[in-house]
Amino acid sequence: MSKKKSTATRRAESQAASARAAEIRAAQERKERRRNTLVVTGVGVAVLAIVLVLFTIANGKRDTTAAAGSAPTGAIGYAVPAGPSSAPVRVTVYEDFLCPFCGQFEQASSKALEDDLTAGKVQIRYHVLTFLDRSTSTEYSSRAANALAVVLDQAGPDVAKKFHDLLFAHQPAENSAGLTDGQLVGYAVEAGATKADVQGGIADRTFEQWVKNVGDQASKDKVNQTPTVFVDGKLLSGSMDSLVAQVEKAVAAG
């Protein structure tokens, strides 16, 4: 049956065979490259995933939020109180010693509430936050918050309230260095504290962890900006003037 093939046919057949072989080789190479890519990608992703997990854990270890901080004597929860707890109206203020709007709020409200405070008609609870630490070169918000805790702890709520008002009366500008520790001590003494009692705590930031915990609790309580004002647990909203007016009205109503 074997019919002799012509030379031309044989040549064509051998060409076709080598073309097929080249195709198979190319396909194999493609397959190998794809496998290579998969392996390299897989190994890369695995290594990066491990790095991610390790650094995430390391970040968690640097976060001291969970640490218990000793609270200053006289604090009510995470607040520095002014006025008696028996007062019929409770105003809760979240503020940052550096925040200009807090300064405005204090300027407008502290005079208005002064008499009510002495008459025992209102208790103000200050939660001091430190959002604006990055807006000074010296973490002024945190230093001032700690200083208030030190003064409360060492000299009691009346002196602490005066100290608080003095700090807002001399509020430094954002993006400045803030008041120095020496100035903080000076205002504490002006408010009625003894220098020797507060100097160390202000310099060493005795209540640093407690101050952090104040911020963490505020975050859990959904307070994310300052000033935030509650009257008897009810969140106030509106312009600055309206906030002050609402507080005054609530206190007057008793």
Add this chain to the structure above:
Amino acid sequence: MGRFGVAAGVLARVLVGAVWVVAGVLKLPAPNENVRAVRAYQLLPESLVTVVGHGLPVLEIMVGVCLLVGLLTRIAALLSALLLVAFVIGISSAWARGLSIDCGCFGGGAGAVENARAKYPWELARDVGLLLLSGWLVWRPRTPLAADNRLLPA
């Protein structure tokens, strides 16, 4: 791919990569601030808030470095795009719910942001822009000057 495509690919890698690295590095100093920033969106349960707060800066730096050096470009770009989609959802949802929060995009955590609502549109525009660039890199991950070219010859 024409010359435009090549240039666009490298530019996208450098731009998006640099933004991620900067965003991540700025978040590193204060892990608790990041946790608060995540919590402020009021979207995730508390157990996830902490993990995301601690892990996000690391992930951002890793995605950024991978894009900058062109390592596993397609996967890095895909992660970049997914993160940006999540951020766009987070910010728009905060905006829609009337929350007034600092986006925490470049650290700083929750903040005293009186004009947060004025910032939302800009933050969204920025993230959508970065998202488009990331999408381009998912589509066309091959660019010159990339580690991928040595590791995974085409």
